[in-house]
Amino acid sequence: MGTRVAASLPRNGTRQTILNLLKKSDGLTADQLADQLGITTMAVRKHLATLEREGLVETTPSRRPVGRPARVYRLSRRADELFPKQYDLLVTDLLADLLELDGPGKVEMLLARRAERTRAELEHRLARARSFDERVQILAQGMDELGYLAVWEKLDDSTYLVSQYHCPIREVASAFPAACRLEAQMYRDLLGVEIERSCHLLTGGHCCCYVIRATDTPAGACA
Incomplete structure (x- = not known):
């Protein structure tokens, strides 16, 4: 899993308008953008240079009958992240349909398969850990790289805290609590100890917090 930094909306209104225009086209030159925006081509080029540095636009040369080729600007794949999506709603609706058609067992089976894929990927990384500290850190x-904004800290010699400040599947988890239970079980399986969820986003907490004790004594796990 490589670190992936999400794109963010430009704070400049003109640059956002440029992105909107490019989204609705198959590519535009600086002159064409200037005509649509009602500003100079030089001003447009400055905005485009910023967007290009941020990895939000790409250019390709366009042949002209005479003169130098014009640069045609198009959105990059990264820029597509800036536009609204409803993946969480789509997944929730599909799971709701599956629940209605085949019952809760099939829904949980599907969620369990996803959890198993995540567990297998993380387990591969944990294989290089030389201590329990490193296992918690790598987990x-x-x-965090999966989008959970996760951080960890060591509270004492045998107690750790992993805090997840974002849930990329929050809408799914709200409708299907099994997703949260499977996540907690994944932590237990990967670390080989009991864990306790001391804070939960879905019950009004500011994060999902997992208390981990590096002992064989159960921690009163909460799923």
Whole structure:
């Protein structure tokens, strides 16, 4: 899992308008953008240079009958992240349909398969850990790269805390609590100890917090 930095909306209104225009086209030159925006081509080029540095636009040369080729600007794949999507709603609706058609067993089976894929990927990374500290650290880093904004800390010699400040499947988890239970079980399986969820986003907490004790004594796990 490589670190992936999400694109963010440009704070400049003109640059956002440029992105909107490019989204609705198959590519535009600086002159064409200037005509649509009602500003100079030089001003447009400055905005485009910024967007290009941010990895939000790409250019290709376009042949002209005479003169130098014009640069045609198009959105990059990264820029597509800036536009609204409803993947969470789509997944939730599909799972609701599956629940209605085949019952809760099939829904849980599907969620369990996803959890198993995540567990297998993280387990591969944990194989290089030389201590329990490193196992917790690698697990937290892996969850962070999956979009959970996860951080970890060591509370004492045998107690750790992993805090996840974002849930990329929050809408799914709200409708199907098994997703949260499977996540907690994944933590237990990967670390080989009991864990306790001391804070939960879905019950009003500011994060999902897992207390991990590096002992064989059960921690009163909460799923």
